Amino acid sequence: MSGPGIYQLQAEPHFPPFHPWESQTLQLYLEEQKESLQECLALELSEEGREKSENDADERQITALEKARDSAGALAAQFEDFRSPTVAIPNARIVAINSQIHGLRNRVEAREKRARIRDYEVAELKRFSGWLDLRLADPDRLRPEQSLGDYLKALSDHVTGFLALVAGIGTIFKVLISPAGSKLIYKLLFKEEM
Numbered sequence: 001m002s003g004p005g006i007y008q009l010q011a012e013p014h015f016p017p018f019h020p021w022e023s024q025t026l027q028l029y030l031e032e033q034k035e036s037l038q039e040c041l042a043l044e045l046s047e048e049g050r051e052k053s054e055n056d057a058d059e060r061q062i063t064a065l066e067k068a069r070d071s072a073g074a075l076a077a078q079f080e081d082f083r084s085p086t087v088a089i090p091n092a093r094i095v096a097i098n099s100q101i102h103g104l105r106n107r108v109e110a111r112e113k114r115a116r117i118r119d120y121e122v123a124e125l126k127r128f129s130g131w132l133d134l135r136l137a138d139p140d141r142l143r144p145e146q147s148l149g150d151y152l153k154a155l156s157d158h159v160t161g162f163l164a165l166v167a168g169i170g171t172i173f174k175v176l177i178s179p180a181g182s183k184l185i186y187k188l189l190f191k192e193e194m
Helices: 018-083 085-139 148-177 179-190
Strands: none
Touching: 018 085, 148 179
16 A cells, blocks of 8 residues: 655656766666656556545445434434433444444545545656656757767857857946946945936
8 A cells, every 4th residue: 555655756857977978878767767657657546546446435334324323313312202211222322333434534534635645646757757758759859969060169159158248247347447437336326416
């Protein structure tokens, strides 16, 4: 019987570090994780069906016990009408039936709580399964191989962008540090009129 919290799910599945040339190993690892997620999902869904059938059986038993309690209550009412000394017998039976009903309702409620937790876990398993499907759909998407030319082009694009950023920030600081800029900043900070 599985209970809540059996699967300690993380925000994203944790994968061990791989080298870029091990994309096939990573692919096999992802397929293995996908299979284990499918097994967990099947286990959770079968547990859900079993608990639902147990809840249905308990609900039928509660209905039968409520009918027995009502008949015992009617019998106790008749005994009270006749002021019979045996009125305690149906009353004791009513108390026993009420405790059985209470126990069954607690079991049903506990199963329903586990079912709500299980619904969340099933949703998480499906989300992870979808996440793995996306990564398994295109093996080169995991760690695409780049030629040296592509790598150098991407590197030069980053260096060019960084140099443009430095030049822009330098120009702004040059204006702010100049005497006119520092005067303007002083007046803005200390609220003096120009």
